[in-house]
Amino acid sequence: MRYFVYSSLFLCLACSSFERAYENSLSDAEKRHLDTAAYLIRSFRIDYEKGTRSVDSRMRVTREGNRYNFTPVDSMIVYTNDGTMLEKNYYDKLGQLTRMQIYSGSQPNQIITDLVAHDTTLNGQLARYQVVKNGFYPNGQPQTIERWIRVGNKTRKYGKWEYYNADGNLQRTVRYENGKKVN
Numbered sequence: 001m002r003y004f005v006y007s008s009l010f011l012c013l014a015c016s017s018f019e020r021a022y023e024n025s026l027s028d029a030e031k032r033h034l035d036t037a038a039y040l041i042r043s044f045r046i047d048y049e050k051g052t053r054s055v056d057s058r059m060r061v062t063r064e065g066n067r068y069n070f071t072p073v074d075s076m077i078v079y080t081n082d083g084t085m086l087e088k089n090y091y092d093k094l095g096q097l098t099r100m101q102i103y104s105g106s107q108p109n110q111i112i113t114d115l116v117a118h119d120t121t122l123n124g125q126l127a128r129y130q131v132v133k134n135g136f137y138p139n140g141q142p143q144t145i146e147r148w149i150r151v152g153n154k155t156r157k158y159g160k161w162e163y164y165n166a167d168g169n170l171q172r173t174v175r176y177e178n179g180k181k182v183n
Contacts, residue, residue: 057077075088130149157180
């Protein structure tokens with residue numbers, strides 16, 4: 001079963017509903033601090049989805065006029081209301097996602113998707129390259145290893161995709177270039 005929808009990866013994790021929740025949690029003293037300081041590093045624990053989940057993260061908060069900007073620092077963890085970890089995201093110094101681990105809500109500490117991302121160039125253009133391990137067998141072996149490339153606002157399948165059985169034996173590979181199957 002496929003648990004991860006790749007297009008969600010490229011949406012800003014601090015979407016407008018998160019930003020509103022973060023902004024609403026800032027104290028008056030923190031807002032006054034941002035009147036004179038360049039930034040503030042703050043830990044957040046935000047409840048969302050009607051109390052069913054919460055986010056625990058550190059954010060770099062900056063202010064531009066009346067608007068506050070929130071950039072992830074280090075990591076962000078998403079929990080269910082009973083404290084089960086669902087997702088852990090790691091960020092670089094610029095706030096770009098470098099790794100995302102999605103956990104099974106029903107089996108604690110079992111990763112169902114593991115993504116690693118970094119910047120690269122493709123045909124002279126800046127690109128974001130991602131390797132996604134989707135679905136894991138009980139022995140820890142991934143079911144698939146996928147590769148994606150994002151140039152501008154377009155995300156495509158890229159490179160070799162690998163499909164494994166539960167014993168860790170490679171069952172088949174498929175190669176993609178510019179989103180199209182080439183073998």
